Amino acid sequence: MxxxxxxxxxxxxxxxxxxxxxxxxxxxxxxxxxLLGTNGNGKSTLMKCVAGLVRPERGSLILTxxxxxxxxAKLSAEAIVDLGVAxxxxxxxxxxxxxxxxxxxxxxxxxxxxxxxxxNLALAFETFPALKGxxxxxxGTMSGGQQQMLAIARALMSSPRLLLIDEPSVGLSPLLVSxxxxxxxxxxxxxxxxxxxxxxxxxxxxRIADRGYIIVxxxxxxxxxxxxxxxxxxxxxxxxxGGIV
Amino acid sequence: MFSFELLLDAVVIxxxxxxxxxxxxLGLSISFGLLDVPHVAHPAFLVLASYAxxxxxxxxxxxxxxxxxxxxxxxxxxxxxxxxLYYETFEKRGSDAGVRGIAFFFGIAFxxxxxxxxxxxxxxRSVTADYVGKAWRxxxxxxxxxxxxxxxxxxxxxxxxxxxxxxxxxxxAIRAVAQDQEALRLMGANPIRIKxxxxxxxxxxxxxxxxxxxxVAPVEPTLDRTYxxxxxxxxxxxGLGSMSGTLVAAIILGVAEAIVLTLFGASWAPAISFAMxxxxxxxxxxxxxxxxx
Ligand SMILES: Nc1ncnc2c1ncn2[C@@H]1O[C@H](COP(=O)(O)OP(=O)(O)O)[C@@H](O)[C@H]1O
Ligand SMILES: [Mg+2]
Numbered sequence: 001m002x003x004x005x006x007x008x009x010x011x012x013x014x015x016x017x018x019x020x021x022x023x024x025x026x027x028x029x030x031x032x033x034x035l036l037g038t039n040g041n042g043k044s045t046l047m048k049c050v051a052g053l054v055r056p057e058r059g060s061l062i063l064t065x066x067x068x069x070x071x072x073a074k075l076s077a078e079a080i081v082d083l084g085v086a087x088x089x090x091x092x093x094x095x096x097x098x099x100x101x102x103x104x105x106x107x108x109x110x111x112x113x114x115x116x117x118x119x120n121l122a123l124a125f126e127t128f129p130a131l132k133g134x135x136x137x138x139x140g141t142m143s144g145g146q147q148q149m150l151a152i153a154r155a156l157m158s159s160p161r162l163l164l165i166d167e168p169s170v171g172l173s174p175l176l177v178s179x180x181x182x183x184x185x186x187x188x189x190x191x192x193x194x195x196x197x198x199x200x201x202x203x204x205x206x207r208i209a210d211r212g213y214i215i216v217x218x219x220x221x222x223x224x225x226x227x228x229x230x231x232x233x234x235x236x237x238x239x240x241x242g243g244i245v
Numbered sequence: 246m247f248s249f250e251l252l253l254d255a256v257v258i259x260x261x262x263x264x265x266x267x268x269x270x271l272g273l274s275i276s277f278g279l280l281d282v283p284h285v286a287h288p289a290f291l292v293l294a295s296y297a298x299x300x301x302x303x304x305x306x307x308x309x310x311x312x313x314x315x316x317x318x319x320x321x322x323x324x325x326x327x328x329x330l331y332y333e334t335f336e337k338r339g340s341d342a343g344v345r346g347i348a349f350f351f352g353i354a355f356x357x358x359x360x361x362x363x364x365x366x367x368x369x370r371s372v373t374a375d376y377v378g379k380a381w382r383x384x385x386x387x388x389x390x391x392x393x394x395x396x397x398x399x400x401x402x403x404x405x406x407x408x409x410x411x412x413x414x415x416x417x418a419i420r421a422v423a424q425d426q427e428a429l430r431l432m433g434a435n436p437i438r439i440k441x442x443x444x445x446x447x448x449x450x451x452x453x454x455x456x457x458x459x460x461v462a463p464v465e466p467t468l469d470r471t472y473x474x475x476x477x478x479x480x481x482x483x484g485l486g487s488m489s490g491t492l493v494a495a496i497i498l499g500v501a502e503a504i505v506l507t508l509f510g511a512s513w514a515p516a517i518s519f520a521m522x523x524x525x526x527x528x529x530x531x532x533x534x535x536x537x538x
Contacts, residue, residue, distance in 0.1 A: 053430060081433030089428060093427065095421040095424045098420060102417050113433075
């Protein structure tokens with residue numbers, strides 16, 4: 001099952017605010033690709049364009065599955081979920097007054113996902129055993145680490161092939177950040193999930209990323225084909241390793 | 246004068262009356278409680294349903310409860326249309342839509358009142374059925390059979406809606422939609438369609454509730470005004486969006502009204518709901534069963 005995402009010349013924004021300018025980026029089957037950038041540079045906007053929550057003004061978003069191309073810019077968020085794209089949004093965005101189990105069930109809202117609900121529920125608990133004992137707990141009453149687990153588990157409920165993860169490290173302690181990033185690495189390894197991850201935490205991200213992009217003011221300023229290339233890049237040194245951030 | 250028997254009577258009648266209030270409030274518990282729609286036309290929809298039941302009963306001899314069931318699909322469609330209209334004209338425009346939305350629903354309520362007056366006149370209307378006039382004798386107590394019907398129907402509706410909202414995919418999405426619309430879109434659910442569907446269900450429930458309203462007492466075109474206070478009091482007291490909470494809150498209101506009626510007379514009863522509504526908002530705005538978020 002081959003899958004690839006090719007984004008070309010993407011412009012997007014919110015009225016007068018131009019959040020993305022001429023963004024091109026690609027993700028190949030089985031890869032973990034990092035989208036690095038500090039606050040307000042357009043990472044979330046890019047993720048939302050792929051998920052169908054924000055409509056691009058220009059450019060194309062082509063998802064190719066087994067040789068068939070789908071133009072995501074023309075599809076609804078619902079149809080994009082059906083194609084096997086799931087997103088773990090920034091800030092987790094759980095349903096706080098619903099239980100853990102109810103949050104998971106909502107992850108399987110689409111008709112196609114409902115058929116695999118038992119299998120995916122088992123997979124979610126296998127991936128995050130801690131959630132199993134918390135099924136009846138209200139999501140809003142859980143710790144940040146537990147909430148992040150639930151947010152990722154919920155995304156797994158729709159049997160995704162491409163997982164978009166927006167800043168999983170936000171608000172977590174260093175230990176939990178490290179565990180969460182490792183978990184995402186495992187999902188990529190064990191399930192063959194293709195991952196596009198937006199992050200600010202450079203050192204944690206390069207532990208699992210195959211390659212990455214740096215986005216500044218809505219433009220891709222670095223496209224590196226390997227982690228080593230990322231580490232050696234001057235802009236990266238200035239932004240992340242020189243201590244400006 | 247005050248006596249223990251009178252008080253007991255009041256409590257029993259109050260519980261039954263409360264169940265009836267629950268039946269007429271459950272729809273609002275969805276539309277206002279879960280969807281945040283300022284649906285002040287809810288009681289007007291209710292009275293409209295009563296007149297539809299009256300029409301079927303008067304002209305075709307249909308049993309009022311059966312008539313309530315028969316109009317349920319129509320009211321479901323009516324709810325779908327009403328929400329779509331509200332969404333396109335108000336909700337879509339953003340944050341201050343709520344306040345103007347109230348004006349929209351007041352307008353609809355007014356139109357419904359006028360329509361009813363044009364079609365049925367201003368006189369009181371009632372239905373005929375075996376159980377409307379009868380009563381059960383329990384010792385010295387006289388329990389009107391029509392309140393028992395209301396009790397049973399309210400309990401059934403509460404259970405059905407609770408199951409629907411907790412056990413079905415659509416039900417869970419309905420409870421989620423007011424919490425985070427964008428997250429719901431990521432689950433592949435369209436929030437507008439979910440809300441429209443939920444509003445349809447909230448309105449459909451009024452078919453049965455309207456039957457109960459006219460079974461319990463005769464109706465008149467402006468009866469909805471009395472029920473604005475009652476239904477909003479119940480839904481706010483319940484803690485927005487809880488079905489079982491709605492039942493309990495409605496019973497509290499029913500008992501309070503029955504006791505005040507016994508002690509001070511009928512003229513005070515309508516004020517109770519407003520007093521309790523203000524009290525709840527002041528002391529426990531999240532409702533008796535709601536959690537602070
Ligand atoms: N809903 C919105 N309305 C208006 N402007 C927005 C909105 N969301 C983001 N922006 C703006 O778009 C730019 C990019 O934001 P975002 O994509 O959230 O960046 P990042 O995820 O990298 O922090 C910022 O200037 C931000 O202020
Ligand atoms: Mg962001």
